[in-house]
Amino acid sequence: MVSKCANPECSAPFLYFHRGKLFRIDTEGRPDRRRNMGNENTSGRCLRRIEFYWLCDECALKMTLAFDKVSGVFVRPHVPVQAVKPAAVAAA
Numbered sequence: 001m002v003s004k005c006a007n008p009e010c011s012a013p014f015l016y017f018h019r020g021k022l023f024r025i026d027t028e029g030r031p032d033r034r035r036n037m038g039n040e041n042t043s044g045r046c047l048r049r050i051e052f053y054w055l056c057d058e059c060a061l062k063m064t065l066a067f068d069k070v071s072g073v074f075v076r077p078h079v080p081v082q083a084v085k086p087a088a089v090a091a092a
């Protein structure tokens with residue numbers, strides 16, 4: 001269960017559902033390479049599972065959560081939509 005902000009550099013504790021932003025991430029298909037530490041109920045048997053992550057108010061303003069099969073869940077800065085330009089322009 002969520003206990004603190006998902007940003008590793010932030011230590012804000014998760015106290016209220018109405019604060020910050022809650023993310024539900026479906027980690028379907030992620031190869032479970034972590035060894036079972038014995039303190040979790042989630043064995044590697046079921047590859048598909050829903051995980052919850054939370055960003056505090058401060059972090060939710062500046063960043064969001066993303067998931068890929070290689071890195072798992074990670075925090076990344078918000079990319080302002082209007083600032084995104086086609087990558088083709090930079091090519092020589």
Ligand SMILES: [Zn+2]
Nearest residue numbers: 005010056059
């Ligand atoms: Zn935070």
